[in-house]
Amino acid sequence: MESTLAMNTLLFLGVAIIMVPLARKFGLSSVIGYILGGIIIGPYVLKLTGKDVNDIMHASEFGVIMLLFLVGLELEPRKFWEMRKKILGLGMTQMVLTIALLFIIFIAVGWKTDKAFAIAMCFALSSTAIVLQTLQEKNSFKTVAGEASFSTLLFQDIAVIPILAILPLLAHSKVKQNENEVQVLIQKLPDWLQAGTVIMGVVILILLGRYVFVPFLRYVSKAGMTELLTASSLFLVIGVSELMVSIGLSPALGAFLAGVMLANSE
Structure with missing residues (x-):
């Protein structure tokens, strides 16, 4: 029997209500609670969400969207403009140095150039949801370190465009596009x-x-x-x-x- 949207939503909220307080009780971040809850109800443990993970992906993506919207509401446009140097400077520096360092490491262990470069670009990206949630929990969003982290995340979101354009060029075979x-x-x-x-x-x-x-x-x-x-x-x-x-x-x-x-x- 296929799960309805309402049942999936009820399941997601229920496991969050249980796992997040447990994680905090043991001194862990609430993000760990969310991750453990997702693993437990996912298709590889209890399989409460079925074998198709698309519903989970859509729900998680919508959660990130709402999280970034709330973050944007707290950031005045003038402040966003003042952060432009951090976004370009810190973000670009992080991406370039990370890709270069990982590329050198992968080449040193014997990987081919195209494979090393592709994996290095993917590893240079961070999880926006996890980082932002952690910054909010520690009340460090408006600190110097928090602004630097947030600026880097924004640049990474923008950098996805050239990365997606480069990856097909590194593939040896034509990538078949998914119908969805x-x-x-x-x-x-x-x-x-x-x-x-x-x-x-x-x-x-x-x-x-x-x-x-x-x-x-x-x-x-x-x-x-x-x-x-x-x-x-x-x-x-x-x-x-x-x-x-x-x-x-x-x-x-x-x-x-x-x-x-x-x-x-x-």
Whole structure:
């Protein structure tokens, strides 16, 4: 019998309620509790979610999207602009040094060049959900170390674009696209045009947020239409996330931008 969306949601919340307090009781991070809970109910232990892990992946991705949206709400656009040097400087430095170091190690142990470079790029990325949750638990989000970590994560989300473009070039055989894989609207364009389209898309999104979405939500808020305000905010988050996916960016990055756009609104 296939699990319904409501039952899966109930299962996810139930295991979180049980495992997170247990993890904290033993002095562990709540992230460890979430991970252990997922392992227990997953397809390799109790198999409560069935053999298909797509439902779990969708739920976890939506959780990351909402987490990044809340983070964006706490970050004013002016502060985000002030962090641009950290995003480019620290983020690029981390990616380049990590890829270079791992590439050298993999080559030293006898791996082929293309394999070593591909694995090094993948290992240079971090888990946004785990790092952000850890920063929030330790109340270190607004510290120097917290801002540096967050800046690096943002750059990694952006760096996924060139990485996804490079990986197929390193493959010896043509990769067959999954039927369920999301189609990127700009994937057939030249690389330089893809980069320009992504930058233009983000700029247009920011302008729409400032001159269209924020004034509209301000009007809805002043009119006292609470239900419409909630629906509009969710529409903005999910819509921006899907737009980011369509141009090859991370949906979590889109949710973060949506939060930043609404940071100064009432």
